[in-house]
Amino acid sequence: MNPQQNTQVARRWFEEVWNERRRESVHELAHPESVGHMEHADVRKREDFLDFQAMFLNAFPDLRVVVEDTAAEGENVVVRWFFSDNGPANRTMEDISLIQPALNSVPEPSTLILLSIGTAALIGFSRRRKIGGANPV
Numbered sequence: 001m002n003p004q005q006n007t008q009v010a011r012r013w014f015e016e017v018w019n020e021r022r023r024e025s026v027h028e029l030a031h032p033e034s035v036g037h038m039e040h041a042d043v044r045k046r047e048d049f050l051d052f053q054a055m056f057l058n059a060f061p062d063l064r065v066v067v068e069d070t071a072a073e074g075e076n077v078v079v080r081w082f083f084s085d086n087g088p089a090n091r092t093m094e095d096i097s098l099i100q101p102a103l104n105s106v107p108e109p110s111t112l113i114l115l116s117i118g119t120a121a122l123i124g125f126s127r128r129r130k131i132g133g134a135n136p137v
Contacts, residue, residue, distance in 0.1 A: 003072035010077040011067055018065040018083075021057065026050055060085040079113050 001009070009029060016025035026046050036043040043049050057063060062085050069080040 001075070003074065003077070006075060006077050007070050007072045010070060010072075010079050014065045014067050014079070014081060017053070018063065023050060026053075062086045076116055081113065 012025065013029055016022045017029070026049060030046050030049065032046060033044075034046065034049075036049060043052050060083075063083055064085070065081055065083045067079055067081045071078045
């Protein structure tokens, strides 16, 4: 696939998987052996991602992702995105303890992610958070 087609796959990932919550899009867009590298752990395979997504959306049920910009070269697409959640401001301590694993994974308001897209499928991604103003690694 060319960079423009890869960018379309990346945008579909955010729109369909996160905003529309289409679980079937994970199976359509992600390679069966894809690996996601995140701050808290690696997420391997589609089913592991779906488990992570379910936990995250349980914590942030009103989550909405906006893709701000993309840049593509070869099979790699860098996506600058942010998310918002208009969930209840009055979450209790019990609510917070239930969502703590998801809170450990919350990206900064505007985050970069590198998606590697092979033959029409997402084969991996890497997201790193800035720590103390340093550049992500």
